[in-house]
Amino acid sequence: MLVDPRSVAVGYGLATMQMSAELAELRARMEAESADLRVRIEAEWAALRSELAAARAELRAARAELENLKMLRAADDESAKLEFARRQIID
DSSP states (O other), X not given: OOOOHHHXXXXXXXXXXXXXXXXXXXXXXXXXXXXXXXXXXXXXXXHHHHHHHHHHHHHHHHHXXXXXXXXXXXXXXXXXXXXXXXXXXXX
């Protein structure tokens, strides 16, 4: 049985067109998913940056409070020393 070369060429052409269409569809779907993923990653990154900025602000506030407490403690220590010295002088 002989095969007509034109039939083979037409079949090959149709298969090639179908594969090209499927490839284009896959490429379009992949690009859409990639864009969606990019948007989600950028949103997550923005949220993480916001959380980091808030944590840094909280840390700065805690450090400032610690410094204030250290200053109050030093003032209390100095006040106690002065009170002790005053009592020594009075007694």
